[in-house]
Amino acid sequence: MLAGRFPPAGILRGPAVSASPATLPDFAKGDGMLPAIAQDADTGEVLMMAYMNPESYAETLATGRAVYFSRSRNRLWRKGEESGHVQEVQGVFLDCDADTILLKVRQLGGAACHEGYRSCFFRQVTPAGLAVVGERVFDPSLVYKK
Amino acid sequence: MLAGRFPPAGILRGPAVSASPATLPDFAKGDGMLPAIAQDADTGEVLMMAYMNPESYAETLATGRAVYFSRSRNRLWRKGEESGHVQEVQGVFLDCDADTILLKVRQLGGAACHEGYRSCFFRQVTPAGLAVVGERVFDPSLVYKK
Numbered sequence: 001m002l003a004g005r006f007p008p009a010g011i012l013r014g015p016a017v018s019a020s021p022a023t024l025p026d027f028a029k030g031d032g033m034l035p036a037i038a039q040d041a042d043t044g045e046v047l048m049m050a051y052m053n054p055e056s057y058a059e060t061l062a063t064g065r066a067v068y069f070s071r072s073r074n075r076l077w078r079k080g081e082e083s084g085h086v087q088e089v090q091g092v093f094l095d096c097d098a099d100t101i102l103l104k105v106r107q108l109g110g111a112a113c114h115e116g117y118r119s120c121f122f123r124q125v126t127p128a129g130l131a132v133v134g135e136r137v138f139d140p141s142l143v144y145k146k
Numbered sequence: 147m148l149a150g151r152f153p154p155a156g157i158l159r160g161p162a163v164s165a166s167p168a169t170l171p172d173f174a175k176g177d178g179m180l181p182a183i184a185q186d187a188d189t190g191e192v193l194m195m196a197y198m199n200p201e202s203y204a205e206t207l208a209t210g211r212a213v214y215f216s217r218s219r220n221r222l223w224r225k226g227e228e229s230g231h232v233q234e235v236q237g238v239f240l241d242c243d244a245d246t247i248l249l250k251v252r253q254l255g256g257a258a259c260h261e262g263y264r265s266c267f268f269r270q271v272t273p274a275g276l277a278v279v280g281e282r283v284f285d286p287s288l289v290y291k292k
Contacts (some may be wrong), residue, residue, distance in 0.1 A: 023271050030205050035181050037192060044184060044190025049246045061271070094276065095266040096259050100195045101268040120241040121248040125169050125207070130240065 027054050029099040033069055038112060041104035043091040047112035048120040050077070052101055064089050065097070066103055083143045085109030111137035173200050175245040179215055184258060186234040187250035193258035194266040198247055205264050212249055229289045231255030257283035262291070274282070 025034050036052045039045065050068035056076050059067040066087035070077035080086030084121070087105035094101060113120040113134075122134020170182050180196045185191065196214035198206070202222050205213040212233035216223035226232030233251035240247060259266040259280075268280020 023275055035195060037183055037195065039190075039192055044185075046185055046192065046248055049181060049183065049241065082242070092271040092280075093267040094269050094271065095195065096261050096268070097266075100266075102192055115242050117242070120243075121239040121247075122242070123240050125238040125240065129169050133239075 017113060019041065024054075024098075025052075025094055025101055027057075029097070030102070033071070034099055034101055036066075036068060036101040038066060038087060038103045038105050038107075041106055042102040045119050046121055047087075047105070047107055050079075059099070060089060060103070061092065066105055082106065082118060083109060083114075085143075087112070109138070114140060116140045116143070170200075170244075171203065171240055171247055172244040174241070179190075179217070180214075180245055180247055182214060182247040182249060184212060184233060184249045184251050187252055190209075192267055193233075193251070193253060193264070196225075203247070206235060206249070207238065212251055226254065229255065229260075231257060231289075233258070255284070256257075260286060262286045262289070282290050 027034055029083075030051075033051045033053050035049055036057075037049050038047045040047055050069075051071055053069040053115050056067040056069045059076070059078075066079045066089055067145065068077045068079060069075070087103070089103055090106055091104040092101065093104070107118075111118050113122065115122075115140040116136050117134040118137055119134055122132055123130040123138075124133045156231065160277075170222040173180055176197075179197045179199050181195055182203075183195050184193045186193055197217055198213075202213040202215045205222070205224075212225045212235055214223045215221070216226060224232075228267055232254050233249070235249055237250040238247065239250070253264075257264050259268065261268075262282045262284045263280040264283055265280055268278055270274040270279045
């Protein structure tokens, strides 16, 4: 139990996780929304950061797939709903203040970023400006029908 | 240049980085403050998440040590100022929306968390509740004089 992987989808359904205050992030600290970091469970690469509200957090636990809350669209954002590049959740962690969530995920499709890079953090700050250091996995124009 | 490590402290002083809009996070998106993730540069472990304002970001680049903005204390927070456990910055990355910062750091003292754990994300969500899975490196009562 202590260092195990996150149970597969379905096992977490029910009150054991979703209704226990001890396992709930402190959403009030973020006015109902908290930052959630997605990290590649195998490589450790930080893939992205987005926000979760209680509903998206509960659905993430229940389904085993990452669900965020899109601040720009003001609705649940089931990661991969358009691209098919869902994130299978391997583990969920809370920080010491219970106001930041860390997901260890398996990123289907190989890329978390809507620009086609494995990680959204594909640009490094250098004295000469921003340098693209990330790996581009897909062409966004072929994945997203606009 | 492309995949290199962050230059050591001092090299980034001056206008090349600090004054170029192309290298600045979009602080307006976060009402003047953006989330900054600190990741262990060697192990890939996600250590913590805190916030940066423009001043803390600039000081981080200039000094090569992580400086955050403490929302609770409403002032610059030079990580390690009390414990001595500073974070030497090895690289700074921006995400696709330029509203989240990723630092790759070397964590002196071995622990990023004020509770003495290597990572602030030392608790895993399990069906039975939160399980402590992190490694405790120091006793907070010996490090912080309260």
